[in-house]
Amino acid sequence: MAGLNTFKNLNVKCERYYNLLTKTIPFKKTISEDRIIDKRRIGFYLFILESFGRGKDIVDLSQCIIDSDFNDIVYGIGHDDLGIDAVLFDDESQEINLFNFKYRERFSANSSQGINDSFISSKYFNAIETENLIGVQGKVRDSLEKVIDALNSNNIWKITYYSVSNETNKIRLKDPHIDRLRAIYDLEVKSISLDYIADMMSLRPEPICASILFDSSSIMPYVEHELSSSKSYIVRMKASELIRITSKDSVLRDDYNIEDISPLSSTELDYGVLFDNVRGFVLNSKYNTNIKKTLSDSPSKLFMYNNGITMVAKEIHSEGINGNRKQKMRINDFQVLNGGQTLRTIHDFNKESEKNISDVLSECEVLVRIFSSSGDDNTINKIAEFTNSQNSISTADLKSLSSEQIDIENYLANFDILYSRKSGDIGGSDKNYSYQITMEKFGQLLLAIKKGEPDKSSNHKQYIFSKYYDELFIDNFDISESLDVVNKYRYSVSAYYNRPDTVFMEQKVYYLVYMMSKYPSCDINLLIDILEDEITAFREDDKSLSDARKMIQVRFREGLESSLKLKVISE
Known part of the structure; x- marks a missing residue:
């Protein structure tokens, strides 16, 4: 049974995740020093989600969090989250994972997750069932539209609802109220409490004999x-x-x-x-x-x-x-x-x-x-x-053990950058890293920079550690360029977050690092302007596509390359 020491260790781990996020994304609001619980709560979201996110890094995970308080602090815009704190899509497995988080400030050996915590989320489930999104805004609306589109498609999607807290005891999953939730929404309900979290937090153990x-x-x-x-x-x-x-x-x-x-x-x-x-x-x-x-x-x-x-x-x-x-x-x-x-x-x-x-x-x-x-x-x-x-x-999990991946981890550690080869790895407590990047994210960046195909970085992830692997990580790979790849990514993320007039998207960053590699002396804000103009202007067969769909088109990348040659040279 997990106890007080587990609770304290979790607090420390959550603070480390929070600190890594602040070094990655410029927060719109500052959390006062006496509100340590808010910092831990934000870190708790990231810690749990990383275990389910299949290689998503801190930036990606923060985009999956729709909790109103989190988004108000980090992005300055917090919409009504309808009782769901985070939505993770796994397109490969066709799974939708919904999370409701509760982070308690004080430890109690007798504390349990409450049934009411699950019913707070009923507004989100009602929106899925009725497809009525009137008044729903921002990331919450985006997540609901994606859920509804998935459920209306011909593919079979599995929905799992996770009730997550740092309390000692689980929610009673056999409760009739939970059974009703299963029956209405055809979803699986799972509970994560302190005991389970204790196992997730395992650090490298003492030798076991x-x-x-x-x-x-x-x-x-x-x-x-x-x-x-x-x-x-x-x-x-x-x-x-x-x-x-x-x-x-x-x-x-x-x-x-x-x-x-x-x-x-x-x-x-x-x-x-x-x-x-x-x-x-x-x-x-x-x-x-x-x-x-x-x-x-x-x-x-x-x-x-x-x-x-x-x-x-x-x-x-x-x-x-x-x-x-x-x-x-x-x-x-x-x-x-x-x-x-x-x-x-x-x-x-x-x-x-x-x-x-x-x-x-x-x-x-x-x-x-x-x-x-x-x-x-x-x-x-x-x-x-x-x-x-x-x-x-997954091929990514297999390649996490290869010598070249371990070499990259060791090389970047010299610059206080944590290269996470496995989920949940935020380094040892004896080292204060200034930045974290996952192995999967690094591979996506190499696909954009080295292979010159940012249009494939988001939707060809499954090939990065299979058919593209040798081309990206072995053939003509210079480990000394690893730092430059990470720095381009850091700079791109920061530049987008510092522009309130533009919407941040993961795919835009792949294009931006690609553009920076081709035109290293060009001002990054000009590159962003060119990219945003191209996104606005692009149409496919006189049909209006979402920005995400536009950026995976080869014709979009080719059009962007033409615009870059004209506009960068003219500048």
Whole structure:
């Protein structure tokens, strides 16, 4: 159970997100020093949304926040948010995520999310259902129009409503009022409270170690070559043993000869073992449901139906005992690189009933591969990349482990710039970064600058870390240019936010950095004027398109290039 220390750690993390935002966007209003709660609340929005935003950076996430108070402080314009604080669209998965946030100033062990918090959002849901947007303005209206267009399309969109707070206890999702909300709006309702947030906040853990006892018939050693002194192992492990060695209780992790397994029914997963897992923190997925169904209906089939788990340990010590009938193994500083969803689901299933540990989990087995890394971080990254590449996982997550991405992270750190390769990464508490940029955003900027195709930066994201990857990050890539890419982005964002007469859009920034690269000596405000004029004038087959639709047209980019040649030269 998360307690006061978790609450305090969250406060610190939220303040760091707030500080990063102030270094990225010039706020229209200043928050007084005695209103620390307002700073934490703003940081809380960003922290939670980054876990769902699939590589969106702080600028993108701030555009997804429709909360009236947030927009009043940051942008100087706060419209009625109709009870929804943020709307995140995932176009690839066709998911719409709606968020209602509550951030409490003081900790209480007995505090719970209130049912009424969800019904504050009913105005937003009513607007979706009736499609009546009279009086709705700004970002709130934009988000509703996009939701309504998605639901009216032929594509199947999933809507999930998240009730999020820093309170200790969740909202009661089985409440009849919540059931009514599900029935009316055909949406899924999920609750995020302090316990869940505690796991999301996991920093790089202290080394996690465990001891295990196997029947010799359940273990197969593997050596990379004959002269190697480092052994890896492929083993059949009982699910109950997997629970034990990944629990938060270090005493249980060392009790390899445990006789009474009943204490395992109440143990918690140490999320530190998943720190290097490329999937990040997943609230739920269809795979979790399938694994749980196998455990419930056919536990003996888990070994055959499941791909298993891949671990890597800095040290593995194994010795034969009882006349080599048994193998005692000690794994030091280990991480689960693949199979994190399997591990989480087994722990969740364990919590559902005290009998599950003895009746089910002690009777089924999982395939576990335990590799020795001998402290070689590159080996760890390669194992994680290649074992996960066989599963349904984004190419960006896979590439986050590649050596060139780690090199960019290390290079930019020299200039106090945090290069976030994974969601939720805001650096260690010992370093005060002046700026943050995500790996995905950096790739989008390279597509605009290096490939010269800003029209593809927003709608070809899925190709940046696949078919465009070598061209952008490897072929003729000069790491010393990374700082210039980030600075162009910072300068472009700041320039747009300092012009109250223009509307900021993510796609405009890709065009602006592209224009700055082609005409580095040209005044940035002139470039913005040219871009805005081109957006206003552009039409497609005598039809008026939205600004976002205009900027993904190749003909728009070609027309802009012609205007640039004429207007920049004339200036």
